[in-house]
Amino acid sequence: MESGGEGLKVAYQGFPGAYSESAAKKAYPHCQTVPCEHFDTAFQSKIAVENCTVDRAVLPLENTLGGSIHRNYDLLLRHKLHIVGDVRLAVRHCLLANRGVKIGNLRSVMSHPQALAQCEHTLTELGIEQRQAVDDTAGAAKLVTEQMLQDTGVVASSLAAELYGLDILAENIQDEKENVTRFMMLARKPIVPQVDKPFKTSIVFSLEDWKPAQLLKALAVFALRDIDLTKIESRPHKKRPFRVADDTFSTPVKYFNYLFYVDLEASMADPKALKALGNLEEFAPFVRVLGSYPTDVSEV
Numbered sequence: 001m002e003s004g005g006e007g008l009k010v011a012y013q014g015f016p017g018a019y020s021e022s023a024a025k026k027a028y029p030h031c032q033t034v035p036c037e038h039f040d041t042a043f044q045s046k047i048a049v050e051n052c053t054v055d056r057a058v059l060p061l062e063n064t065l066g067g068s069i070h071r072n073y074d075l076l077l078r079h080k081l082h083i084v085g086d087v088r089l090a091v092r093h094c095l096l097a098n099r100g101v102k103i104g105n106l107r108s109v110m111s112h113p114q115a116l117a118q119c120e121h122t123l124t125e126l127g128i129e130q131r132q133a134v135d136d137t138a139g140a141a142k143l144v145t146e147q148m149l150q151d152t153g154v155v156a157s158s159l160a161a162e163l164y165g166l167d168i169l170a171e172n173i174q175d176e177k178e179n180v181t182r183f184m185m186l187a188r189k190p191i192v193p194q195v196d197k198p199f200k201t202s203i204v205f206s207l208e209d210w211k212p213a214q215l216l217k218a219l220a221v222f223a224l225r226d227i228d229l230t231k232i233e234s235r236p237h238k239k240r241p242f243r244v245a246d247d248t249f250s251t252p253v254k255y256f257n258y259l260f261y262v263d264l265e266a267s268m269a270d271p272k273a274l275k276a277l278g279n280l281e282e283f284a285p286f287v288r289v290l291g292s293y294p295t296d297v298s299e300v
């Protein structure tokens with residue numbers, strides 16, 4: 001994490017009280033947070049080089065209950081921004097409703113799809129069947145307040161309850177007590193990597209067609225140098241959706257083709273990591289470093 005954040009403007013998706021805003025504040029306690037309607041707005045109009053009005057954007061990437069947020073992996077590749085830090089936030093969901101509304105009155109619950117998924121079993125146990133997905137948790141709280149809905153609850157933070165004047169009907173309603181989301185901090189320029197604190201490096205690469213054991217070979221460039229991998233994620237290679245796996249038959253066998261996103265427990269300032277990457281570049285047709293950044297090691 002970069003310290004302080006004085007004078008930094010940090011864009012997040014959603015309305016004040018969204019978890020992404022809390023993540024921005026955890027990463028940069030003194031920053032000014034800038035709400036954005038969509039991630040694409042955060043990426044394009046607010047932080048993109050041409051019209052830059054903010055210095056950082058916050059992007060949730062994975063959650064201990066829901067797993068990876070795939071759409072955001074795709075966004076990382078589509079836009080030429082750099083990861084400059086990550087932050088882990090304990091997400092404690094509350095069930096909120098307008099004043100006087102009881103759980104028994106609720107026919108439906110509104111929230112961000114990730115938040116709804118993280119509370120799926122609890123909501124069903126509470127007897128609430130219908131779900132309404134919106135762009136962010138705080139936006140759901142705002143809407144239910146403004147429309148004075150009496151039969152719709154909200155999954156959001158206690159901060160959202162306070163900001164939009166809703167009652168908290170139940171606390172800690174996520175399906176597992178421990179529920180942590182990891183967010184990335186993005187900037188137009190990369191930071192200078194260091195070796196004096198824990199760093200991670202996030203990369204994405206593709207592999208060649210019909211050569212055996214390519215993925216093993218790719219991961220071995222790190223294993224051979226004792227570089228630990230903390231995460232691997234595969235996403236469809238949208239531009240080249242198929243790879244030819246075998247040409248020994250009259251009709252070549254085609255398999256789905258992937259991009260591999262890997263997090264390394266290493267800084268790009270470490271010569272070992274540089275060598276490993278150079279080695280990967282020798283045979284991987286596409287390699288991009290998404291960022292080399294100090295990683296959040298705080299208690300969650």
Ligand SMILES: O=C(O)C(=O)C[C@]1(C(=O)O)C=C[C@@H](O)C=C1
Binds near residue numbers: 020069137138
């Ligand atoms: O809707 C919000 O409050 C958000 O910040 C989004 C988001 C997400 O996309 O995962 C962030 C953290 C929680 O995991 C639930 C929702």
